[in-house]
Amino acid sequence: MKNTTGFNIASIREDFPILRSKVNGKQLVYFDNAATTQTPKVVIDAIVSYYSTLNANIHRGVHSLSQKATEAYEGARKKIQKHLNAKNSSEIIFTSGSTHSINLVANGFIDLLKSGDEIIVSYLEHHSNIVPWQMLCEKTDAIMKVIPMNQDGELIFSEYEKLLSNKTRVVFVNHVSNALGTINPVKEIISKAHEFGAAVLIDGAQALPHFEVDVKDLDVDFYVGSAHKFYGPTGVGILYGKEKWLNKLPPYQGGGEMIDEVTFEKTTYAKLPNKFEAGTPNISGVIASGIAIDYINNIGLKTILKYENALLKYATEKLLEIDGIKIYGNTDNKTSVISFNLGNIHHYDIGSIIDNEGIAVRTGHHCAQPIMDYYKIPGTIRLSLSFYNTKEEIDSLISAIILAKKMLS
Amino acid sequence: MTIDQIQNEIISEFDMFNDWTEKYEYIIDLGKSLPVINDAFKTSDNTIKGCQSKVWLYAEYINNKLIFTADSDAIITKGIVAILIRVFSNQSPKDIVDAKTDFIEKIGLKQHLSQTRANGLSSMIKQIKLYAVGYLNK
Ligand SMILES: Cc1ncc(COP(=O)(O)O)c(C=O)c1O
Numbered sequence: 207m208k209n210t211t212g213f214n215i216a217s218i219r220e221d222f223p224i225l226r227s228k229v230n231g232k233q234l235v236y237f238d239n240a241a242t243t244q245t246p247k248v249v250i251d252a253i254v255s256y257y258s259t260l261n262a263n264i265h266r267g268v269h270s271l272s273q274k275a276t277e278a279y280e281g282a283r284k285k286i287q288k289h290l291n292a293k294n295s296s297e298i299i300f301t302s303g304s305t306h307s308i309n310l311v312a313n314g315f316i317d318l319l320k321s322g323d324e325i326i327v328s329y330l331e332h333h334s335n336i337v338p339w340q341m342l343c344e345k346t347d348a349i350m351k352v353i354p355m356n357q358d359g360e361l362i363f364s365e366y367e368k369l370l371s372n373k374t375r376v377v378f379v380n381h382v383s384n385a386l387g388t389i390n391p392v393k394e395i396i397s398k399a400h401e402f403g404a405a406v407l408i409d410g411a412q413a414l415p416h417f418e419v420d421v422k423d424l425d426v427d428f429y430v431g432s433a434h435k436f437y438g439p440t441g442v443g444i445l446y447g448k449e450k451w452l453n454k455l456p457p458y459q460g461g462g463e464m465i466d467e468v469t470f471e472k473t474t475y476a477k478l479p480n481k482f483e484a485g486t487p488n489i490s491g492v493i494a495s496g497i498a499i500d501y502i503n504n505i506g507l508k509t510i511l512k513y514e515n516a517l518l519k520y521a522t523e524k525l526l527e528i529d530g531i532k533i534y535g536n537t538d539n540k541t542s543v544i545s546f547n548l549g550n551i552h553h554y555d556i557g558s559i560i561d562n563e564g565i566a567v568r569t570g571h572h573c574a575q576p577i578m579d580y581y582k583i584p585g586t587i588r589l590s591l592s593f594y595n596t597k598e599e600i601d602s603l604i605s606a607i608i609l610a611k612k613m614l615s
Numbered sequence: 616m617t618i619d620q621i622q623n624e625i626i627s628e629f630d631m632f633n634d635w636t637e638k639y640e641y642i643i644d645l646g647k648s649l650p651v652i653n654d655a656f657k658t659s660d661n662t663i664k665g666c667q668s669k670v671w672l673y674a675e676y677i678n679n680k681l682i683f684t685a686d687s688d689a690i691i692t693k694g695i696v697a698i699l700i701r702v703f704s705n706q707s708p709k710d711i712v713d714a715k716t717d718f719i720e721k722i723g724l725k726q727h728l729s730q731t732r733a734n735g736l737s738s739m740i741k742q743i744k745l746y747a748v749g750y751l752n753k
Contacts, residue, residue, distance in 0.1 A: 552689035554668045562635045570667055584669070584688065613640055614690060
């Protein structure tokens with residue numbers, strides 16, 4: 207592929223050992239990046255290096271190794287803080303993933319909501335940003351309202367404005383839809399909610415891999431993400447929370463690390479961020495997540511976005527040349543995700559055929575069943591592109607889809 | 616034919632294929648000829664869980680034998696169900712319960728089936744066997 211965007215794709219691909227592997231005897235073509243991104247060697251090395259040279263429990267020992275491990279762990283927190291432009295590093299909580307982060311916040315609101323309070327979700331959410339809040343509603347008798355979507359896969363802002371009232375307590379919307387790639391107008395959503403004094407949680411799982419996020423500029427109350435979706439390891443999540451909100455929420459889990467003083471009569475809790483990090487965290491994973499942030503910043507998110515947008519345009523045009531392709535989510539403002547179906551062929555049949563050609567895509571409802579219900583389809587084939595993908599890989603996908611079409615019709 | 620004989624017949628049919636496309640084309644053709652379940656039986660009770668595509672399976676007990684009909688909204692799944700029906704339909708509950716199922720590996724399907732699909736396949740076999748267990752003592 208011609209290098210038009212200021213980075214060398216061949217050397218980028220060298221950074222990812224897994225991209226050299228074969229699947230079903232074919233060269234792997236990995237297009238399931240919205241599910242999880244592949245891991246660059248520097249991140250893998252960071253995990254190996256941690257266990258080879260640094261392994262010790264943090265915040266506990268006076269011994270040198272423990273102090274070094276603590277510095278590396280807290281160093282990662284500072285990197286994330288800087289990356290998100292948060293005011294204090296104590297506003298960054300490490301969790302096990304976006305799901306954990308959302309549950310932590312939703313659970314905290316049990317104490318803050320009462321019967322008849324309202325919370326607002328969007329039609330475009332991943333199940334992990336729906337179910338924890340439904341559980342909250344069951345426990346508090348709060349009422350959940352839903353921002354509707356349109357045919358292009360966009361939220362209808364005017365309808366959102368109608369849902370807001372002085373009963374609204376929390377609004378939770380994703381920054382980018384995992385199923386369609388739609389980038390939601392979160393800054394406007396947040397400022398509207400704030401007019402009514404409601405808190406806003408933005409699920410940034412699908413945003414962090416693709417573009418810069420500035421929590422101060424967004425004025426967001428909570429922002430969550432998963433390291434394994436931005437080239438880090440699995441099992442590490444991020445929760446950004448404004449200090450005033452994190453102080454309001456009760457701890458989620460009790461245990462070591464999160465305490466100030468413990469007696470059998472009463473325990474007082476540690477300050478932020480430790481209040482929300484009970485027990486031994488995923489130390490190696492957190493350190494490696496910091497390395498992942500360094501890695502993408504080295505390439506530059508602006509460069510990444512430009513390259514991915516060019517790939518998105520190419521893939522969209524090529525796909526639409528195939529008769530019968532229908533793309534779901536046609537907004538101009540989207541990340542490099544294409545959700546589609548081919549004629550009346552079941553998404554699963556296409557997925558099975560192209561898997562035999564070594565191509566990894568996601569098929570199904572993508573944990574976003576409401577969107578599928580909206581379009582009245584059982585699921586889609588989802589192509590999600592990363593900066594290590596190439597036009598040649600898209601050409602392989604197109605050939606595989608044409609083969610599938612021939613075999614299945 | 617006994618279940619074993621049918622399984623061996625299927626194994627030798629699949630042995631003739633040179634690559635996965637031929638195998639899949641055959642499965643797709645089988646899918647098109649599947650004895651389709653009566654729409655009235657496409658109920659949630661007759662739905663098999665654990666498949667990414669929808670699968671319905673219905674059993675009738677006639678002359679001491681179990682007769683299976685099925686359907687799926689995905690054609691490859693339908694083809695795989697058709698193979699299972701060819702093996703297990705029109706057999707006695709006892710023979711179905713006792714039957715081995717390693718022919719699936721022998722026809723090289725498992726390696727081409729994704730984990731989720733393979734699970735769906737196991738769910739289908741499990742459901743067929745469960746039906747048979749239900750009729751064992753009748
Ligand atoms: C938008 C969105 N939110 C939340 C999640 C859940 O992330 P995790 O499984 O890492 O907790 C995902 C993962 O697919 C996602 O795409």
